[in-house]
Amino acid sequence: MRKTSLCVALACAFAAPVSAANLTIEQRLALLEQRLNRAEQAASEAQQQTARAERRARDAEQKIIALESRTPGAGVNASAAPQATAATTPAPPAAAKEQDNGFEFSGYARSGMLVSSNGHGARGGPGVSPASSLGGDAHVGRLGNEKDNYVELSFIKKLTFNDGSWGRFKSMIADGANNPDPWVQDNDSHHINVRQLYVEMGDLPDFSGPAQHATIWAGKRFDRDNFDIHFTDSDILFLGGTGGGINDLQWTPHWKSNFSVYARNFGDLGSDRYEDNDVQNLMFTANNFYDNWQLMLTGMAAQGNDELKDQTSTTGSYAVRSDNTASHGYYAMLAYRDKTRFYGLLPGNSESALQVGNGLGAEARQPGSDGDLTENAKTVRFASYGIVPVSKSWELAPSVIAQHSEDRYRDGDRYDWATFNLRASQALTHNFALLYEASWQYMNLNPNGRTYLDSGVQNAYQAVKGDFYKLTFAPTFKVGDVFDIKARPEIRVFATYMNWDKALDGYALNDDFGSVGFTAGGTWNFGVQAEIWF
CATH class of the missing domain: 1.20.58 (Methane Monooxygenase Hydroxylase; Chain G, domain 1)
Known part of the structure; x- marks a missing residue:
């Protein structure tokens, strides 16, 4: 040249x-x-x-x-292709080569201190009330009410290929502790957990029709379509375990389906006869989506779970299991999720779900996670929240969760509760906002003779009825969009006032309410906290 x-x-x-x-x-x-x-x-x-x-x-x-x-054997000009002879071997078709490597690091973390008005470590947490012992469902507002240090770190590798297909690997490690010290050495109870570890593939050339753009996966994971109410740290739906499935089978432009199978267990139930993997719950789930609507159907079976009678549960309450624990269950959810409108009225977003279940499916928040449920257990649950901007500086996030259960842990028991929470954000400057939260919970709990162990002594849960209240004020520094109530990171200081009916102090000896220095009559907590996700 x-x-x-x-x-x-x-x-x-x-x-x-x-x-x-x-x-x-x-x-x-x-x-x-x-x-x-x-x-x-x-x-x-x-x-x-x-x-x-x-x-x-x-x-x-x-x-x-x-x-x-x-298309093996096909070329641009077959007549011009060299013919194979006894001395030559045709070259195999070229494999799809990797075109692009992508790596992603994401995470969530919160850390802070919670002290009482007398300067001691305070009691609290979203699951502080007696109703929260029922499968961890009945959470109250979390703002100014968390004392733990928790972190999730996700590592994601994506591979794409010149035939249009792609593969993705994700692992998540997590750790949580209440100890405020800079180093925790109790290795028996404090260790890193692998919460997710799976591979998925999509746009496979061999797939066609409704599966043309489907994704297959296998491993340990949270279901892709879980959703929650962040302001109460409560899942509307949390499905997870180890298994496999196929997502995004597109039947029509508006209708798609996901199918999965998950395996999980209920942990060591206090018996040397059964190992963790011997009590294994298999869950088969079909998720159908039509525009903003979702219909989820799940069946589950835990062979051998009903044989573990009168064993001690590991749900955190040390409850004694019934003699008619369930070995199977069914669960259904109808949900509506609108990412652009606040209940169809104003700009914003909203999500709602109606859930029903029986047997092992009577745990509505985390289907398949509670092995203490009886074969007659029945639950109906409604959960909803939304976020709406109401002015140039104010944004509101109301939420409600209500649940009715009967024959849950003992035939004849009944648990009714409802939580209403309102988080509000007032943006004052580019990096400073005032956060407010009001939370109210009603409980009517009748355990009907359910028992638990406390210091080796068997005690009975008491029937109680009453209300819980919480108010929080939290001056907050943030970067990014100060007006977005869910934008992070945030660093906030806070003051929280809590009170509840005295009757709730008597529900159990081993829960927070009624413990030394934490009884009805009103209590103040103060602290500072950082929270981030990316």
Whole structure:
């Protein structure tokens, strides 16, 4: 290409017209320089055109290779293809090559201190009330009411290939502790957990029809379609375990389905006869989506769970199991999720779900997680929340969760509770906001003789009825969109006031209510906390 450029330049240089003989030497040199510049520009353009032609040829060759890899034995010109002989072996079709590597690091963390009005470590948490012992469902507002340090770290690797397919690997490790010290050495009860570890694949060339863009997966994971109410740290739905499935089977432009199977267990139930994996709950789930609507159906079976009679549960309450614990169950959920409207009234978003279940399916928040449920257990649960901007500086997030259960842990028991929570954010400057939260919970709990162990002594849960109240004020610093109530990171200081009916102090000896320094009559907590997700 350099020789061509030089020839063009010389030809232009010496092709001056005869009339140029009358020009001075300086004028001739100027004309010669102009011609040389034009010649070099023309040569550069020719070189660029050649390079573009070579790239197009390479792209065409890659497309041919990809086509041949999808259809073995097919070429661009079969008649011109060399014929295999006894001395030659046809080359195998080219494998799909990796085109792009992507790596992602994401996480969630919260950390802070919670002290009482007398300067001691305070009691609290979203699950502080007696109703929260019922499968961890009945949470109250979390703002200014958390004392733990918790972190989730996710590592994601994505591979894409020139045939259009892709693969993705995700692992999540998590750790949580209440100890405020800078180092925790109790290795028996404090360790890193692997919460997720799975592989998924999508856009496989072998798939067609409704499965053309489907995703298959296997491993340990949270279900992709879980959703929650952040302001109470309560899942509307949390489905998870180890298993496999297929997502995004597209039947029509509006209707798609996911199918999965999860395996999980209920932990060591206090018996040396059964190991953790011997009591294993298998859950088969069909999730159907039609625009904003979701219908979830789940069946589950835990072979051998009903044989563990009168064992001690590990739900945190040390409850003694019934003699008719369930070995199977059913669960259904109808949900509506609108990402652009606040219950169809104003700009914002809202999510709602109606859930029912029986047997092992009577745990509505985390289906399949509670092995203490009886074979006659029945639950109905409603959960809903929304976020709505009401002015240039105010944003509100109301939520409600209400549940009715009967024959849950003993035939004849009944548990009714409802939680109402309101989080409000007032943006004052670019990096400063005031957060407010009001929470109220009603409880009517009748355990009907259910018992638990406390210091080796068997005691009975008491029937109680009453209300719980919480108010929090939290000046907050944040970066990003200070007006977005869910934007993080945040660093906040807070003051929280809690009170409840005295009757709730008597529900159990081993819960928070009624413990030393934490009885009805009102209590103040103070603290500072950081929270971030990315």
